[in-house]
Amino acid sequence: MELYEVGGAVRDALLGRAVNDRDWVVVGATPQQLLDAGYTPVGRDFPVFLHPQTREEVALARTERKSGRGYHGFVFHAAPEVTLEDDLARRDLTINAIARAADGRLVDPHGGRRDIEQKLLRHVSPAFAEDPVRILRVARFAARFTEFSVAPETMALMRTMVEDGEVDALVAERVWQELARGLMEAMPSRMFELLRECGALARLLPEVDRLWGVPQRADYHPEVDTGVHLMMVLDMSARLQAPLTVRFACLGHDLGKGTTPAEVLPRHIGHEERSVRLVRSMSERLRVPTDCRELAEVVAREHGNVHRSAEFGAAATVRLLERCDAFRKPKRFDEVLLACECDARGRLGYEASAYPQAARLKAALVAAQSVDTASIAAAQMELGKSGPAVGEAIHAARIAAVEPGLAA
Numbered sequence: 001m002e003l004y005e006v007g008g009a010v011r012d013a014l015l016g017r018a019v020n021d022r023d024w025v026v027v028g029a030t031p032q033q034l035l036d037a038g039y040t041p042v043g044r045d046f047p048v049f050l051h052p053q054t055r056e057e058v059a060l061a062r063t064e065r066k067s068g069r070g071y072h073g074f075v076f077h078a079a080p081e082v083t084l085e086d087d088l089a090r091r092d093l094t095i096n097a098i099a100r101a102a103d104g105r106l107v108d109p110h111g112g113r114r115d116i117e118q119k120l121l122r123h124v125s126p127a128f129a130e131d132p133v134r135i136l137r138v139a140r141f142a143a144r145f146t147e148f149s150v151a152p153e154t155m156a157l158m159r160t161m162v163e164d165g166e167v168d169a170l171v172a173e174r175v176w177q178e179l180a181r182g183l184m185e186a187m188p189s190r191m192f193e194l195l196r197e198c199g200a201l202a203r204l205l206p207e208v209d210r211l212w213g214v215p216q217r218a219d220y221h222p223e224v225d226t227g228v229h230l231m232m233v234l235d236m237s238a239r240l241q242a243p244l245t246v247r248f249a250c251l252g253h254d255l256g257k258g259t260t261p262a263e264v265l266p267r268h269i270g271h272e273e274r275s276v277r278l279v280r281s282m283s284e285r286l287r288v289p290t291d292c293r294e295l296a297e298v299v300a301r302e303h304g305n306v307h308r309s310a311e312f313g314a315a316a317t318v319r320l321l322e323r324c325d326a327f328r329k330p331k332r333f334d335e336v337l338l339a340c341e342c343d344a345r346g347r348l349g350y351e352a353s354a355y356p357q358a359a360r361l362k363a364a365l366v367a368a369q370s371v372d373t374a375s376i377a378a379a380q381m382e383l384g385k386s387g388p389a390v391g392e393a394i395h396a397a398r399i400a401a402v403e404p405g406l407a408a
């Protein structure tokens with residue numbers, strides 16, 4: 001049997017990028033031979049094994065045939081007579097279909113090196129269409145390899161796949177997995193722009209797709225278009241190295257602007273509440289993890305208030321902190337502020353602006369946290385008061401604690 005390194009690791013090495021996970025393909029072996037050599041099988045029917053020492057993934061060379069729609073219905077054919085070339089031919093992109101033998105020799109039947117030089121994301125063969133997840137993969141590779149463009153024939157194929165309803169059959173988990181990865185790349189906007197271009201965004205995230213063509217007030221938003229603004233906010237979240245929770249909150253914060261009645265435009269009165277509902281339904285549909293979803297809801301609801309908080313007095317400031325649940329979740333509150341900063345700076349001409357609201361609210365939270373809630377509660381109990389009275393006394397003490405700092 002022969003082992004070849006394949007896929008992302010070979011690509012990334014040729015690109016001069018750091019290599020994280022390595023994938024291998026083995027040719028001329030049976031599953032039993034691998035088991036005898038100490039490899040551990042992954043899953044049941046999938047011809048993938050873990051190397052006895054390195055634990056890296058080693059897959060039997062295989063061909064794939066699709067027997068159904070969406071992400072179900074794959075039939076694998078792995079046998080000792082399947083060649084390396086057969087295996088490379090079933091892969092998604094030419095840059096991902098290069099193999100490296102143990103002696104360093106490259107096997108590159110689809111011009112992967114040429115496409116790396118020309119910075120092109122190009123599909124290997126029409127078999128690309130057998131796996132609709134690949135549309136999302138191309139989009140997230142575009143967000144990562146920001147210099148690369150999608151070959152016109154690959155874009156055309158992606159469009160046809162969308163028209164054929166292929167992305168409608170994708171399961172939520174796979175969509176979220178790819179979206180989450182793309183959000184974490186260097187230029188998330190490129191993922192969404194590509195998905196939009198091939199029509200997949202309208203199928204997968206209609207509430208996001210709808211934002212293009214929706215105007216905003218030019219005095220707040222010189223870029224005017226809501227979709228353009230959203231892309232700037234996402235790229236700002238990458239520039240500020242925000243975690244996934246924050247990037248997802250950025251994605252959701254203005255969804256409500258897509259359902260503003262035409263006669264109100266370019267104003268968006270009450271868009272925050274509409275955003276919250278849309279974030280909620282989108283999160284449910286995609287099975288978005290709870291931490292992402294909860295942060296996104298808070299940011300959707302409160303981002304306007306956080307922006308305006310520069311002019312808030314002590315009482316309004318404490319109410320904002322309480323609505324954000326900042327006392328119980330101070331770390332999450334930092335993320336709320338970071339998402340709001342991305343929103344404020346994700347506007348044409350504001351990219352380098354300061355966001356003093358964040359420091360001001362953080363200082364207010366620290367001041368309000370100094371309030372000794374336990375002894376206030378005890379004192380109220382002593383007076384025979386309970387529940388709401390305790391809450392009011394704590395609230396008042398927090399306002400008093402915040403006041404001096406805001407005046408300074």
Ligand SMILES: Nc1ccn([C@@H]2O[C@H](COP(=O)(O)OP(=O)(O)OP(=O)(O)O)[C@@H](O)[C@H]2O)c(=O)n1
Nearest residue numbers: 007008009023090091092093096097131133134
């Ligand atoms: N839907 C898919 C998934 C994977 N692959 C192939 O399997 C390899 C390994 O897959 P994976 O690790 O998911 O992607 P990488 O290309 O390694 O990218 P990453 O850096 O994100 O791991 C890919 O390079 C590609 O050749 C494919 O053709 N179609």
Ligand SMILES: [Mg+2]
Nearest residue numbers: 007008021023
């Ligand atoms: Mg990989």
